[in-house]
Amino acid sequence: AQTVTQSQPEMSVQEAETVTLSCTYDTSENNYYLFWYKQPPSRQMILVIRQEAYKQQNATENRFSVNFQKAAKSFSLKISDSQLGDTAMYFCAFKSGFSDMRFGAGTRLTVKP
Amino acid sequence: DSGVTQTPKHLITATGQRVTLRCSPRSGDLSVYWYQQSLDQGLQFLIQYYNGEERAKGNILERFSAQQFPDLHSELNLSSLELGDSALYFCASSPPGSKTYEQYFGPGTRLTVT
Numbered sequence: 294a295q296t297v298t299q300s301q302p303e304m305s306v307q308e309a310e311t312v313t314l315s316c317t318y319d320t321s322e323n324n325y326y327l328f329w330y331k332q333p334p335s336r337q338m339i340l341v342i343r344q345e346a347y348k349q350q351n352a353t354e355n356r357f358s359v360n361f362q363k364a365a366k367s368f369s370l371k372i373s374d375s376q377l378g379d380t381a382m383y384f385c386a387f388k389s390g391f392s393d394m395r396f397g398a399g400t401r402l403t404v405k406p
Numbered sequence: 407d408s409g410v411t412q413t414p415k416h417l418i419t420a421t422g423q424r425v426t427l428r429c430s431p432r433s434g435d436l437s438v439y440w441y442q443q444s445l446d447q448g449l450q451f452l453i454q455y456y457n458g459e460e461r462a463k464g465n466i467l468e469r470f471s472a473q474q475f476p477d478l479h480s481e482l483n484l485s486s487l488e489l490g491d492s493a494l495y496f497c498a499s500s501p502p503g504s505k506t507y508e509q510y511f512g513p514g515t516r517l518t519v520t
Contacts, residue, residue: 326507336494337408338449338511384448388507393464394439396448 295320297387299397306375307405313360314370314400316385323347325389327361327368332399333381341383344368375404409433410512412497418518424485427515431478431499437461438480439509440472441496449496455480457502487519 296319306312318327329341344352344361352359356376360369372379385397409432419425431438440452451464455474466472469487474480484491494516498509 328508330511335513336516337513338496338498339408340508340510343508388509390507393451393454393462394449394507394509395451398448 295322295387295389295392295395297385297395297397299383299385299400301400302398303401303403305403305405306372308375308377310375311371311373312375312402314372314383314385314402316368316370316397318366318368318385318387318395320366320387320389322389322391325387325392327359328386328388328394329357329359329368329370330384330386330396331379331381332384333378338384342370372402377404377406380404408510408512410497410499410510412495412512412515414515415513416516416518418520419487420520421487421489423487423519424483425487425517427482427484427495427497427517429480429482429497429499429512431480431497432501432510434501435499435510436478436502437500438474438478439498439500440466440480440482441498443494443496443514445493452482484517489519492517492519 327344331339342354356373382399388394411430436457441449452466454462472482494514497512
């Protein structure tokens with residue numbers, strides 16, 4: 294069964310600095326997608342970035358980028374130039390054609406002024 | 407705003423009662439997913455509907471049921487409520503034929519069972 298592990302329950306970063314959130318997953322499938330979702334205090338789940346397992350190039354969305362290491366089954370999220378509005382819970386998620394969406398337990402990120 | 411709507415926003419009810427949560431997917435989306443998020447935890451998949459048919463089932467209790475109507479809105483029914491059912495319930499939708507599997511979430515319904 295696919296599992297998603299986020300080993301950092303909480304992290305903090307100074308405004309304008311860079312922070313990396315870790316995620317590992319377990320699967321025997323070759324084709325799947327990985328996602329990072331952001332959940333701010335409003336509790337809305339917001340899609341931040343996605344990565345297809347077949348693409349070697351790491352996905353980038355503005356200040357958000359991923360480091361996808363397929364062999365290591367690792368999918369970390371890098372947030373550059375952190376802003377106060379980045380304060381949120383961040384969830385890593387896995388989805389394939391054969392599974393429902395599996396979420397990690399989340400990392401609570403606090404951006405300090 | 408994801409385009410997915412959920413009502414009500416908040417619901418407070420007593421143990422043993424029954425409630426119905428409602429979800430309208432984004433325009434054009436045929437799939438609806440329901441998730442449960444207990445306090446400060448990850449999301450647990452409950453059930454998926456696609457164009458009115460049940461497509462996949464997760465850890466959904468027998469006391470819970472769902473359906474998707476011809477206009478594609480979906481309802482999640484929770485009965486014989488227990489204190490442990492207090493949680494945030496999310497609905498999500500995804501585009502038909504999507505090969506990228508992304509899901510767009512509604513704002514959630516916060517259920518409090520007292």
